[in-house]
Amino acid sequence: MVPPIPAASPRAKPKSSAAPEIKVTVTQTVTEPSPQTSATPKPRSSQKSPPIEFNPDLSLTDRQLKENSYEQLQQFLREQRFPRAIALVEGLAQRMPHDSEVRQWQAITYQRFGRYLVGQKEGDKARVYLKKALRTDPHNKSLWYEVDREFRRLEQVEIY
Helix, strand or coil: CCCCEEEECCCCCCCCCCCCCCCCEEEECCCCCCCCCCCCCCCHHHHCCCCCCCCCCCCHHHHHHHHHHHHHHHHHHHCCCHHHHHHHHHHHHHHCCCCHHHHHHHHHHHHHHHHHHHHCCCHHHHHHHHHHHHHHCCCCHHHHHHHHHHHHHHHHHHHC
């Protein structure tokens, strides 16, 4: 038996210096086929673990909702559909108010929208969302770093 090998999530994108990514780790176990079994691999869908952590207190419906919402959120952020992304995470946060992972997604969504607004030279609105990101997840150091970077960028945009 070979020990588990940590593998990157199939949903993970290459890191960019633009924003914090929602980080997910999937552990994959590699086994050697026995002589009696076929060496054909199982379909990937049966090997895939959920990309997110589930609170054991969540119902099956809430777990499915959380997983589907994560997928939708990633799509909205890729497409820069920030109002939709914000509506999604705010609704999810209302349904799961004690889920720290949902709170993190919410803060990252606010930060990403704030960064977008800085690029659009909408400074006042950007400040609102950047501050909202920090209030939502105040203990996230990487979020503080990113928000600080956006405030510095905002100062540069306003100077010129």
